[in-house]
Amino acid sequence: MSQSxxxxxxGIVGLAVAREILLRSPGTVVTVLEKEAEVGRHQSSxxxxxxxxxxxxxxxxxxxxxxxxxxxxxxxxxxxxGVAHEICGKVVVATTPEELPALDRLWERGRQxxxxxxxxxxxxxxxxxxxxxxxxxxxxxxxxGIVDYPAVCAxxxxxxxQRGGVIRTSSRVRKIIETATGWVVETETGSHEGxxxxxxxxxxxxxxxxxxxxxxxxxxxxxxxxxxxLRPSVQSLVRNLVYPVPDARxxxxxxxxxxxxxxxxxxxxxxxxxxxxxxxxxxxxxxxDVADAVGFPGLWRFMRKYPALCSAExxxxxxxxxxxxxxxxxxxxxQPADLGPGGAGVRAQAMHVDGTLIQDFWLEQRPRALHVxxxxxxxxxxxxxxxxxxxxxxxxxxxCP
Numbered sequence: 001m002s003q004s005x006x007x008x009x010x011g012i013v014g015l016a017v018a019r020e021i022l023l024r025s026p027g028t029v030v031t032v033l034e035k036e037a038e039v040g041r042h043q044s045s046x047x048x049x050x051x052x053x054x055x056x057x058x059x060x061x062x063x064x065x066x067x068x069x070x071x072x073x074x075x076x077x078x079x080x081x082g083v084a085h086e087i088c089g090k091v092v093v094a095t096t097p098e099e100l101p102a103l104d105r106l107w108e109r110g111r112q113x114x115x116x117x118x119x120x121x122x123x124x125x126x127x128x129x130x131x132x133x134x135x136x137x138x139x140x141x142x143x144x145g146i147v148d149y150p151a152v153c154a155x156x157x158x159x160x161x162q163r164g165g166v167i168r169t170s171s172r173v174r175k176i177i178e179t180a181t182g183w184v185v186e187t188e189t190g191s192h193e194g195x196x197x198x199x200x201x202x203x204x205x206x207x208x209x210x211x212x213x214x215x216x217x218x219x220x221x222x223x224x225x226x227x228x229x230l231r232p233s234v235q236s237l238v239r240n241l242v243y244p245v246p247d248a249r250x251x252x253x254x255x256x257x258x259x260x261x262x263x264x265x266x267x268x269x270x271x272x273x274x275x276x277x278x279x280x281x282x283x284x285x286x287x288x289d290v291a292d293a294v295g296f297p298g299l300w301r302f303m304r305k306y307p308a309l310c311s312a313e314x315x316x317x318x319x320x321x322x323x324x325x326x327x328x329x330x331x332x333x334x335q336p337a338d339l340g341p342g343g344a345g346v347r348a349q350a351m352h353v354d355g356t357l358i359q360d361f362w363l364e365q366r367p368r369a370l371h372v373x374x375x376x377x378x379x380x381x382x383x384x385x386x387x388x389x390x391x392x393x394x395x396x397x398x399x400c401p
């Protein structure tokens with residue numbers, strides 16, 4: 001392991017990498033540089049709080065392998081560190097006969113990926129688990145659960161600092177200089193030197209990679225997902241986690257219902273282009289981020305290829321009634337008046353120049369640097385496993401695809 005490592009990004013993945021390095025090499029100098037005043041302020045805390053078991057992902061992919069390993073590592077970490085979590089199980093529901101072939105493919109993926117105790121459900125069996133959910137068939141995923149990810153980030157920070165690691169907050173990166181022996185990273189609060197650089201900057205990972213001398217062959221396109229909260233009087237409509245059969249063309253999982261670890265039930269999200277990389281509402285606007293997105297040919301190719309999808313997501317963002325209609329496919333009893341305002345998250349989704357959304361985690365390695373250029377969901381669940389994978393590659397010097 002290098003004598004000193006600089007990690008850009010104090011989200012859950014960057015923190016997990018710092019912890020993994022210190023576990024393997026006590027005494028190593030590890031510095032995490034985070035632009036916000038606290039760790040885990042964006043994707044790590046603006047998410048649904050779900051522990052994903054690996055049902056959806058292509059067998060043999062990084063996502064599949066690391067999600068399956070990651071949920072088991074994460075539940076152990078939470079238990080050992082007193083972080084609130086619950087393995088409550090999830091149902092993935094086919095609402096029409098036309099969705100049954102896709103449900104069958106999910107079943108096979110889950111089996112190939114090594115998920116435990118999967119069950120296929122008839123409508124009567126689905127009713128026993130989720131009485132208010134409508135469907136012609138479903139898959140029960142008992143390993144899935146819910147967790148307090150901000151508390152995970154706090155526990156990771158505590159362990160890193162206990163092991164001698166350094167976390168510098170309010171340290172936005174301004175410049176990255178490669179030297180003959182390593183790196184100098186200039187931030188708002190000072191300069192930092194290290195032998196090895198790990199880029200875990202999430203929504204800004206492509207820009208950080210460019211600062212480090214890598215051509216942006218893939219681009220982060222920020223998709224905002226907006227949630228509703230079920231009113232307290234109707235929260236009993238959902239017991240745990242209820243998901244639709246997703247469209248396999250996209251890495252999004254469709255609108256769903258999620259019971260949260262500290263109470264309440266979320267419903268959503270949609271997926272609309274954010275007008276800022278950290279834009280959690282339509283009011284959040286960054287001229288630079290918008291120019292970066294609209295100047296990228298891949299975005300226009302994506303929109304030309306999927307115009308109906310793009311327009312439908314925007315309409316659902318602006319119309320509670322139409323958003324409710326999508327939710328009623330799963331829970332017919334829910335009504336527009338049952339939906340209160342909820343939170344929002346921004347997904348750091350990488351896209352190729354041809355408009356293809358990158359489905360798997362995407363890593364790029366150089367002799368003294370490793371860049372994580374696509375790590376959206378299930379990265380929070382898989383963060384400890386991702387950290388193991390990254391440190392294995394750093395130690396082995398392997399070049400990533």
